[in-house]
Amino acid sequence: MTASTRARTSPAPATPHDPAGSTARGALWLATNGVVVKAAHTVVLLTLAALLTPSALGLVALGSLVANVAAILGTLGTASALVHLEGSTQRVERAARTALSLGLVTSSALAALLWATAPLLASSLRADDGGAAVIRGLTVVLPCLAVAGVTTELLRRRLAFARRIVPDTVSAVVGAVVAIALVIQGVGVMALVAGQVTQAVLMMLLAWVVHRPVLPGWDRADARALVSFGAPFSGAHLLEVVQLNLDYLLVARVLGALALGHYSLSYRIANMPYLMVAVVVTGAAFPYLCRARGADRARAAEVALGVTFSLMLPACLLLALLADDLVLLGAEWAPATPVLALLAGYALLLALLQVCLTVLNAAGRPGVAMAVRLVHLLVLGLTLLVVVDRGIVSVALAQVVVVAAVALPALALARRAVPGTSAARLGADVRPALVASVAMALAVLALRGLDPVAGGGVVALGATTLVAVLVFLIVLRAVGADAWRAVLELLRRREVLA
Structure with missing residues (x-):
């Protein structure tokens, strides 16, 4: 074994720059970012739901779908490949210039194509009334997102999470303020478009503030290395976005914009814990998992699953228990309440699947992760084609069943890719959260059984939520004092928080 190999595999002494400690602090920084960003998006979403019709919200959902798919295709995964790329700092900086060039070219071409084909896309998605303008507005900023993505991924590679979250957090808040101000003035769905454009441009500018601008460049070897990892990584991400939005497409085509509005509101609310927990945990864990080996990587994978489950379970359970309060936005949202309860369970299972796929990517198996995504997409597509005409509740139930069927094999594949993981240790990690979640559910059910609380409006909902959290x-x-102390000590000691 060479000295360089020993340096990569041997445990490093605890220092202020210890990667495990940095990962733990990074998770906290990303959690802060997730809370702020999702809070801003939540306020915008609820404002839109209160002031616009369900069909208008469905139009927003379709435009966002096109924008999300385009954002993935616009970079080919090359920015994310910088996190996994091996080599010296000089090589990574050189590769970043190549990634920027690739991203600028592909995203600009894609933005131009979508601008020209927006009317056709809107018509095919049954969004003729304003759909083309929404698509154009949400995709014209693709080059800005490509530029910002290279910088933020470089910061994530270096575990510089404190600087990494600044562009996301500040731009999300400013974009939300712009959107809310415009929608209150009666601008309609274009208020969200204006907010998203503001957010994308500001994100690019702030990325240049927290990190010196990356200039375009080109190196053929770097391009091959980036695309060889980024293409399947991006392919898996694209399949994920299509899988996450396939229900939107089918509901829109078969059931119409009104049903899509009901479904999309429930989906967006249920998806918030996933974005605030699973995306945060895997985002912080991925650069550490890429470099950890042996027992360190196995324990990191266990803790990633344990932390994700322990945070997702109470959040999703609370959403399901309080789903009926969706009617506080207006009686027209009543059809969305059973959908929200089902999709809360779906979000929990989807979060666990996300951790498994992150482990596979970090272990150098992006092709396997993409294959799992493809299976998920195909099974879900076939299932939804059978049940979509039965209504949005059937669609939500199908989501739960399919993700459960995919998550179990994905867990087995992740354990095979990272030998040494322990089901017993994982069980010990999640046991305190299981007990606490049961206690929380009993408390909520007891409160909902009291006449002064149940159906008592926003104040009662807030009080119930507060009691549940406490x-x-x-x-x-x-019941989990040891685990509690371990998490706190993790910020100072060499342990793994993934």
Whole structure:
């Protein structure tokens, strides 16, 4: 074994720059970012739901779908490949210039194509009334996102999460303020477009503030290395976006914009814990998992699953228990309440699947991760084609069944890719959260059974939520004292938080 190999595989002494400690602090920084960004998006979403019709919200969902797919295709995954790329700092900086060139060319070409074909896309998605303008507005900023993506991924590679979140957090808040101000003035769905454009441009500018601008460049070897990892990585991400939005497409085509509005509101709310927990955990864990080896990587994978489950379970359970309060936005949202309860369970399973696929990517198996995404997409597509005409509740139930069927094999593949993981250790990690979640659910059911609380409006909803959170934390602290202390000590010691 060479000295360089030993340096990569041997445990490093605990220092202020210890990667595990940096990953732990990075998770906290990303969690802060996730809370702020999703809070901003939530306020915008609820404002739109309160002031616009369900069909208008469905139009927003379709435009966002096109924009999300285009953002992935616009970079070919080359920015994310910088996190996994091996080599010296000089090589990574050189590769970043190549990634920027690729991203600028492909995203600009794609933005031009979508501008020209927006009317056709809007018509095919049954969004003729304003759909083309929404698509054009949400995709014209693709080059800005490509530029910002290279910088933010470089910062993630270096575990510089404190600087990494600045462009995301500040731009999301400013974009939300712009969108809310315009929608209150009666601008309609284009208010969201204006907010998203503001967010994308500001994100690019702030990325240049927290990190010196990356200039375009080209190296053929770097391009091959980036695309060889980025293409399947991006392919898996694209399949994920299509899989996450296939229900939108089918509901829009078969059931119409009104049903899509009901479904999309429930989906967006249920998806918030996933974005605030699973995306945060895997985002912080991925650069560490790429470099960890042996027992370190196995333990990181276990903790990633344990932390994700322990945070997702109470959040999703609370959403399901309080789903009926969706009618506080207006009686017209009543059809969305059973959908929200089902999709809360779907979000929990989807988060666990996301961790498994992140482990596969970090272990150098992006092709396997993409294959899992493809299977998920195909099975879901076939299932939805059978049930979509039965209504949005059937669509939500199909989501739960299919993701459960895919998550179990994905877990087995992740364990095979990272030998040494322990089901017993994982069970010990999640046991306190299970007990605390049961206690929380009993407390909520008891409160909902009291006439002054149940159906009592926004104040009662807030009080119930507060009691639920307090009960969960108190019981978690009582039954999981050791785990609680370990998480706090993780910020100072060489342990793994993934």
